[in-house]
Amino acid sequence: MIHPGPLxxxxxxxxxxxxxxxxxxxxxxxxxxxxxPRGAEDGPxxxxxxxLRIPQVDYEPALYYRDGDPYPHLDLQQVDRQRTxxxxxxxxxxxxxxxxxxxxxxxxRVYSFVYKPTAHETLWHNDIATVGGAANDTGWWLWIGxxxxxxxxxxxxxxxxxxxxWRVAEDSARRKxxxxxxxxxxxxxxxTVEISxxxxxxxxxxxxxxxxxxxxxxxxxHWVNPQWAPGGRNELTDRTEFIIPTERISIEDxxxxxLGVSPQDWATSPLRFIDxxxxxxxxxxxxxxxxxxxxxxxxxxxxxxxxxxxxxTPGVDVWTYGHRPTGIPMGSGAPNAGYVEMWGGTSxxxxxxxxxxxxxxxxxxxxxxxxxxxxGGLTFANRDFAVTLRVSADTGRATVALCPSGAWRGTVExxxxxxxxxxxxxxxxxxxxxxxxIDLDVADAVDPADLRLRVGSDRDGWIDVAxxxxxxx
Numbered sequence: 473m474i475h476p477g478p479l480x481x482x483x484x485x486x487x488x489x490x491x492x493x494x495x496x497x498x499x500x501x502x503x504x505x506x507x508x509p510r511g512a513e514d515g516p517x518x519x520x521x522x523x524l525r526i527p528q529v530d531y532e533p534a535l536y537y538r539d540g541d542p543y544p545h546l547d548l549q550q551v552d553r554q555r556t557x558x559x560x561x562x563x564x565x566x567x568x569x570x571x572x573x574x575x576x577x578x579x580x581r582v583y584s585f586v587y588k589p590t591a592h593e594t595l596w597h598n599d600i601a602t603v604g605g606a607a608n609d610t611g612w613w614l615w616i617g618x619x620x621x622x623x624x625x626x627x628x629x630x631x632x633x634x635x636x637x638w639r640v641a642e643d644s645a646r647r648k649x650x651x652x653x654x655x656x657x658x659x660x661x662x663x664t665v666e667i668s669x670x671x672x673x674x675x676x677x678x679x680x681x682x683x684x685x686x687x688x689x690x691x692x693x694h695w696v697n698p699q700w701a702p703g704g705r706n707e708l709t710d711r712t713e714f715i716i717p718t719e720r721i722s723i724e725d726x727x728x729x730x731l732g733v734s735p736q737d738w739a740t741s742p743l744r745f746i747d748x749x750x751x752x753x754x755x756x757x758x759x760x761x762x763x764x765x766x767x768x769x770x771x772x773x774x775x776x777x778x779x780x781x782x783x784x785t786p787g788v789d790v791w792t793y794g795h796r797p798t799g800i801p802m803g804s805g806a807p808n809a810g811y812v813e814m815w816g817g818t819s820x821x822x823x824x825x826x827x828x829x830x831x832x833x834x835x836x837x838x839x840x841x842x843x844x845x846x847x848g849g850l851t852f853a854n855r856d857f858a859v860t861l862r863v864s865a866d867t868g869r870a871t872v873a874l875c876p877s878g879a880w881r882g883t884v885e886x887x888x889x890x891x892x893x894x895x896x897x898x899x900x901x902x903x904x905x906x907x908x909x910i911d912l913d914v915a916d917a918v919d920p921a922d923l924r925l926r927v928g929s930d931r932d933g934w935i936d937v938a939x940x941x942x943x944x945x
Contacts, residue, residue: 515569524563528601530555542657570674577638582619587843592704596811600803625693675842683834691826703772707809711770720758727753754791780839787817846905847873862942863920875905
């Protein structure tokens with residue numbers, strides 16, 4: 473069944489706060505009396521269509537269309553920000569033993585992503601959704617939270633404001649999938665986003681396709697915008713680290729007064745941690761060495777990572793309001809330390825760069841996103857696991873850690889050149905990450921680049937992960 477626009481199937485009604493609170497409660501039940509998560513066991517694997525009631529400022533009466541203009545516009549002067557309404561949204565809840573994901577499919581949006589081993593929400597939500605101006609063809613944006621998938625470029629693009637058609641693509645014992653589709657009217661491009669959950673993985677898998685059914689070449693940029701707040705507080709914790717496999721970052725002229733000169737060496741940049749941001753702004757990765765990036769809360773010892781093909785989506789742009797800002801657009805006016813938008817795009821720079829898509833052509837890719845915990849940061853990630861190998865420049869202590877996205881059996885070996893220093897045979901899952909802190913003796917104390925991890929098994933193959941300096945010292 474295809475659901476066009478606002479016509480939805482309604483099976484059950486839940487207030488937004490009740491559904492999210494239930495997610496946290498269910499996650500808490502995965503812990504034992506000591507507060508530590510239990511080992512993985514057979515759990516739920518379900519897909520449910522529900523009605524989610526979300527509070528928002530009463531902005532919809534101020535929406536309007538212009539003759540010949542396909543986009544919804546908003547007269548911000550006519551928005552009654554003192555009036556709050558509760559709007560019903562069709563939501564699809566996908567759940568397995570490790571995570572619970574809530575989609576707002578008619579918006580093409582992931583709204584909630586709960587990590588059950590810690591009982592924490594990973595995405596930022598506005599307590600009351602509100603609106604503001606934006607430099608795109610609609611002229612505005614909705615501060616609601618979650619993850620959005622945007623075309624055709626500019627600030628947030630336009631597809632977040634359009635009605636998406638959607639349907640349940642698969643509801644089997646092996647996979648739960650929802651397919652969402654939209655046509656971007658200004659360019660004629662068609663976007664399809666299919667989000668899938670497997671029964672035994674903490675990631676959700678996203679397959680994205682952008683097609684050009686027109687007779688003209690179209691210049692476009694597709695960007696994924698996750699609004700992350702790892703740590704379960706609905707805001708960034710003071711020691712949140714932004715992890716990007718790049719050597720340099722660049723900063724636009726307009727933000728250099730806030731964020732410093734451009735370019736900057738990423739390994740030594742204060743912007744690697746949120747407490748190094750004096751004010752709002754964004755930075756861009758100047759090329760990627762690998763296909764992942766992450767935000768990690770060292771206060772809560774948990775993070776979230778996006779894994780992707782860097783040849784297809786080479787762009788990374790990071791935006792925050794700065795460290796402990798005032799004026800975060802919470803609809804209620806409550807104080808909040810903000811979130812990080814870690815954008816991933818088909819263009820290397822944001823928001824002006826475009827790529828051409830010829831008549832009848834399409835481009836598609838698959839990516840993964842998952843929470844992880846207990847690793848002390850991140851050195852490498854793929855769809856199967858998040859790995860850390862960091863060496864303190866102050867103490868010479870090495871941190872070796874691995875948190876898998878599902879049940880994992882394999883070996884971690886610590887090597888210096890051709891000499892194996894340590895070996896661990898592991899059988900772990902997302903509730904039981906592996907971590908070791910090793911005091912390297914004089915003979916072992918070397919430059920972190922001389923150390924590497926060998927991770928895997930003869931059955932599934934091996935990868936090498938080079939060591940890095942611990943940015944915390």
